[in-house]
Amino acid sequence: MVQAMLSTDRADDRAQATGIPPATGKPAAEGACEVLSNARSNAEYLHLVLAAAPPLTAVRAGQFFQLRCPGGGPNAPFFRRPMSVYACDADRGRVEFLYKVHGVGTRGLAGLTPGDRLDLFGPLGVGFTLADGWRSIVVVGRGVGLATLAPLAELARGRGIGVSAVLSARAPELLMSVERFEEIGARVFTVTDSQRTSGPARVERLIRGLIAEGKADALFTCGSNRLLEMLQRLGRERGIPGQVALEQQMACGLGMCFCCVREFRIDGALAHRRVCWDGPVFDLQEALSW
Amino acid sequence: MVQAMLSTDRADDRAQATGIPPATGKPAAEGACEVLSNARSNAEYLHLVLAAAPPLTAVRAGQFFQLRCPGGGPNAPFFRRPMSVYACDADRGRVEFLYKVHGVGTRGLAGLTPGDRLDLFGPLGVGFTLADGWRSIVVVGRGVGLATLAPLAELARGRGIGVSAVLSARAPELLMSVERFEEIGARVFTVTDSQRTSGPARVERLIRGLIAEGKADALFTCGSNRLLEMLQRLGRERGIPGQVALEQQMACGLGMCFCCVREFRIDGALAHRRVCWDGPVFDLQEALSW
């Protein structure tokens, strides 16, 4: 059981997305945290649980940490690696991540065993926003993208907002976080490639159904380009707002180096935004698919 | 109990010291060896035991390995670290080292625990030579220098040569390897600073006594400049041959980089020799004190 300890980002944070420096900084800290567990969730994903103390535990849904992944030699991970918070419990002093082994950094993470220490920096970035008046939201995600969406679902449920979660994967045995979303109290729909239920057309039909039921005051997604495009189309067509969490390679994580830029369409014009600083959560329609 | 598995260097190896490339190379190999134990011997020294297979175990007394010490980050030990073999048992597949924590490399060694792997390269260098006809030898050493001398004592005893071992240290509790030398069958003399028995004058008197007893057909030492000078003087005065094992910073360990040179007096003239290739064991009188 993971308790909801996540808050939403306030409007003054959102203002950062306009490029205006924030008037006040919420602290981000560097700290070596003890590994409590680092177990395989399924064939592809690992679940890392760390002991952490404030301010590291003052995490808002959609925020991320920069992890100093272990490793040595000339191919050691030089940069930190960005990782969304999968769960955070300030009272129990826990921060959790869900990750896939991809390259040298995440391979280093996978080698961590209980008792090891991992240096975290964060929490960072602008997370999800829940507008007053929303009664039900839809979250759609695949793979590790679900790590980012789980705290949002938790936050929404904590405010009494209904959550429909469409969880996608290649095959049923690779489905992530079904229990976590069920525990949170979300209505879970699973779709998979092997069952041929995860194609854009099928998912679109599912979501159109939720919209018809009045269960979609806002749409949220993360990670998949095809899902993003489909939700943008639906959102535009039906006038439903939404947000998307994006990824981009990051060096600093603090808006300093400009390596993590992406293009957005803002008020009709193309503009660059730093994913680490102006995001990683952006307006659904402003994001460009890639 | 450590069994004698060490041989001496033959004359054709000694010829390498003249700078003439060897006609045949004894193999030196790179291999990852399992750590069997790595325990503190006393407040200052650690004893590392590794599992090793041929050709790594074809070690001769006075030879060394280049160890790839663990460590990461910008201050990781970049070079290998040279370390004399303290004991080697080819039958049981063991190579042992005795070391003192000095800097970043040896600190990395000290962190090894049983089951870890350490990459060795060797055995390297020209070791000790025992001339036919020697009946008793004297070895004089201090601190980790004794690591280098123990296999020599073992080799000599294996050939029925008597060994008097003068073991020196700052204080009695820091005396190294007394049991190892006793087990080998050496006659052990301990001298320490705190007991005021280790000064050059005292040690000289001790050795003069051994010479008088006819127990000093050759003198061997390692590591200490003051001991070297004293033995050189005694050797010259009494016409007793000897050998000294020297240290110098090493990058390659194979005679390739010329970083480990020292000056020697050879046939009256000063000449540079590579400690890793022409040594680390040199003629007692050719070595220059520093």
Added chain:
Amino acid sequence: MVDLGVDLGGLTLANPVMPASGTFAEGLDKAIDLDLLGALVIKTITRQRRTGNPVPRVCETPEGMLNSIGIPCEGMAYFHGTILPAYARFSPPLVVSISAPTVDGFADLAAEVTRPGVAAVEANISCPNLEEDGKAFALEARPTERAVAAVRGATGLPLWVKLSPNVTDIAEIARAAEAAGADALVVANTFLAMAIDVETRRPRLGAVTGGLSGPAIRPVVVRMVHQCHRAVEIPVIGCGGILTAADALEYVLAGASAVQVGTATFLHPTAMTAVLDGIAQYCMRHGVRTFTDLIGDLRTGEIDATDLEWAEPTA
């Protein structure tokens, strides 16, 4: 108490530690107290709006990184209206790094940033990423002199000139910058470099080449600082691969009056304040009361016995 203050060509800093241009923004105040720093040096600006280079803009190399960020810039209105005001609340002197594709452009921009709130101008004449034509001014003495003279003529603010390490003879360029009126030199910018993903056979950077920074380059830049320190009278600011106080002190002993920390802040956001603390501790440990006593205090005489101690560790 150690006096950490240092005078850098007319600008007095409370201490010698500051960020390197392009590796710092006010967002770092989430992690450290920026008022502790000796100065705040902001990302190079240009007059033109620019979007910068295609992604990927960074990649990892052995103990270093490549960047081809370029100089994305929102233009002067944004600089005056947004960037300058954002730094008003911090106390360290604000140093504005400027770049331009022409000598006149340098002069114009220097004049334009000579405003209240700006304590010094850093002329980035060495950035290898500018799309204009190619060679940076800093690669040869004559263009260096011209660019620096233009900036000198356009502003009364203390003028720092940032050199490129991609040169045969950095001392010659340093002398040219000094002769043209620089008040201090920043040594150095990044090394032009590239990396290739052999599986895809493509460059790892969208812009193909980029600048190498981080610990990997430190030994080369320390040598350059040492050469510049001996070549000119004006202060030299060391920059390249500083991660710890010991790294910073290496620069200081080689002749640097102050240091800039870049890449390290990406790895450890608290790097600059840790460097500063470490310098103060070093001074106390070594009985150094005035930081400036350390500048150029490299000892190259005969090696004495203690230095050879490692050769006889057991004695």
Added chain:
Amino acid sequence: MVDLGVDLGGLTLANPVMPASGTFAEGLDKAIDLDLLGALVIKTITRQRRTGNPVPRVCETPEGMLNSIGIPCEGMAYFHGTILPAYARFSPPLVVSISAPTVDGFADLAAEVTRPGVAAVEANISCPNLEEDGKAFALEARPTERAVAAVRGATGLPLWVKLSPNVTDIAEIARAAEAAGADALVVANTFLAMAIDVETRRPRLGAVTGGLSGPAIRPVVVRMVHQCHRAVEIPVIGCGGILTAADALEYVLAGASAVQVGTATFLHPTAMTAVLDGIAQYCMRHGVRTFTDLIGDLRTGEIDATDLEWAEPTA
């Protein structure tokens, strides 16, 4: 089977992997079968007997090392009487690296090493450690041209010229060497650098400065090889920080026809044969039948979808 053979300015090698001068001696045959290598390049020799520099002659830096070995040399009698015969038993072509303080000295030495058993001459005009006067020939185009022309006139052997990376414009020097008759270029020697022990305030090298080598420098030298490859027609041999086959292939894709491995052999004595194996495996994996097809095969077109895969790892 992959054809790994490569023609280097008139000398055909069985494969493109060889040692870098000064990091190799016949003692390595204790660890690897030297006959597997493409060529054997020996430590630079000079006519004069020299003892080299004071110790310490090496120190460690982040993913690199400094050396101030200098060129200790036993003189020509030793070269002819001892060194040359020692290599007679190995099959790869023997490349003799030469250096001299004057143009005439280069010519004399080149003539003197033009003997049976020597397959090519490598002119080390870039060594930063020579005590003579200072600047190496390789730092400027004109002296490069003169030294190379002198060697060219003195020997009919294939002539490789080893460049220095401590220059503003390596392509210009490469063109000068080509114009003066070089058959191939070795890019590059070490970067002039220094390191200081802040506790003793002394240089870490007895000679104060030395050359930086190892993985740290690789991204800069890969860029230089790429520039030289585009500037000249003659083959370029890449050298700097190669530890693995992937590192070597980075050079090859950037334009190198062969590679030299230096510092890596100190860390892993089997590095060269591992690099060679890895190149062969890469060729098989990528369906490359002729190694030379890879030379300069860097792809810089528009980035396509697969390259962006990391941006959508979960799709």
